[in-house]
Amino acid sequence: MSVTPTYKCVLLDIEGTTTPISFVHDRLFSYVKNNLVNFLNENWNSLELQEQIQLLREQAMKDVNNNVSDAILVPEKQQEGEKTNEDEIKKAIIQNIQWQMTINRKIGALKSFQGFMWKSGYESGELKGELFDDVLVALKKWKENGIKIYIFSSGSISAQQSLFKNSDKGNLSEYIDGYFDTSIGSKTEKSSYVNIAKEIQFEPKDILFLSDSVKEIISAKSVCYQTAVMERKNNIPLSDDDRKNNVIFTDFHQIFSHSFLNF
Ligand SMILES: [Mg+2]
Incomplete structure (x- = not known):
């Protein structure tokens, strides 16, 4: 990694972050x-x-x-x-x-x-989970560096597991350390992020949360997560304020050259 990560684990949204919104x-x-x-x-x-x-x-x-x-x-x-x-x-x-x-x-x-x-x-092979091309490289880098990888999505845990197990990049289950859905709380509620941190036994400051939803990012940030907004093609456009107040990436490669000092 070009910059030593200040986080010990990542929490990833799916829709608009690892996967095109159109797939869902x-x-x-x-x-x-x-x-x-x-x-x-x-x-x-x-x-x-x-x-x-x-x-x-x-x-x-x-x-x-x-x-x-x-x-x-x-x-x-x-x-x-x-x-x-x-x-x-x-x-x-x-x-x-x-x-x-x-x-x-x-x-x-x-x-x-x-x-x-x-x-x-x-x-049956009729569905293949679609992932952006830069995702697998990032998952590999995180794993090599001992960074844990968790998913938080509004789709059910079983749907999340199926997507990563049967992705267009192969079976990626081995990279994922755990999955969370809204049974832990809504994605826009602060308490959900507190609960996830407790569950995975990391301090919020040691978790990097990536999502296309600014509302979700604000909730995670307010309980001291490190955060970045993913701006993927065909995502909902970001406002000037969103840009001013957040770290923004268009692909996962950029994460590795950024030093997260925003908390
Ligand atoms: Mg999303």
């Missing part, structure tokens, strides 16, 4: 929308699928009880002789998922279902 929005979300009908038909008898459906069903009940507008209930399984209400359940699931995805809902049951579908897509 276009590739992953389209995969769910386009394959949902076939997926339900082909996996209907899988216990795991039925567990995922139960999560959607319970969430839908909560939505109705909380008067969430347009909520779509998923009927319970019923069986009368040879006849089941399978078609009725499938139809409700499709409508339920389409509705939640249209309003871009960030809720556990939907995320879990999406993660379950993506896992199957990754395993």
